[in-house]
Amino acid sequence: MQKDLENKFLLDFEANQNIVHKICRIYTTNKDAHNDLFQEITIQVWKNYLKFRGDSKFSTWMYRVALNTAISLYRKSTRKVKTQDFSAIAYKIESTPYEDTEEIQLKALYAAIHRLNDIEKALIFLYLEDKPYKEISETLGITNVNARVKMNRAKEKLKNILNP
């Protein structure tokens, strides 16, 4: 029973790990911190996997656990890391055939998101992932109206950073 559950978790998590990587890229700025947060999210998803009832999609459920871990449970590593040693997401993008302007845009986007606060990051991330307002407000625990108000502010802030 436990073994079956574990196997199911491993397959589910592996298939959806890109969501977690994206969250790690948003909430951290270097590889060590990325790995730390990834590890903590993996622990939390597994610890709570029993409570995942399957009445929602696994990915939807994982968005919540992963974001909650990044916002509320994860404490930045005490290891001293020089902030200069990251260049946006340079370490993540490898030689994939990829349109140049989009790569520049993506780097600018990540750099801009890094300048938002934790809640704004979550809002913008869910917007970029095309999540409906209902899901956004349920994930964060705020009303639909407030989600919209706050989203508009976050988007404005992001636009100002991207295009000052």
Next chain:
Amino acid sequence: MDLLDNYKKAWKNQPEEASKRSTIEIYKLAHSRSASIVKWIFIIGILEFLILNTLSFFMDNDKTNEELNTLGLESFIFYFSFVYYGVLAYFLILFYLNYKRISVIDNTRVLMKKILVTRKTVKQYVIFNLVITALIVLIVTITTLQNEFDIVGGTNIILIILIILVLLVLTLGIMWLFYQLLYGFLLKKLNINYKELAKLDTNS
């Protein structure tokens, strides 16, 4: 087209993570030790309960009892201990229940609130302890002074009370500073984020 729509397109086309984890790696990560804030709050909370009680254990020796007897406070201390341990049990149970209620499946706001409430239980316990300590110091001082009023004399009493008050305020101040540092370090981010979400609901 909106400025962000362009970026959204770039976001959607971003390549998948280059160093994807295998199921074996995920297995290892899932079974590794958590370093979450909640875990730290739990460990530090338990330590606080332990340390505060070890301190009172050290003070509870024969010599102190003897002195309390001469002051006529022994029955007061006896009943007081009952109440004290009752309150301690209450706080410990409350702390544990609050800790167990924390769930990362809750929505962000509820989760943060539960973490902060758990932390608050320990804070209340510490305040309770400080107040009790201050109270005991005051009671013992007053009783001592009453018993030895003739020996000490009026002006000296005021001086002694002043010195004790200063020491009391100093000790409380140092403890307060220590707490600000310890929990400021642990909970700063959480407090900021919680306020940010709460602000959302009161603003509009």
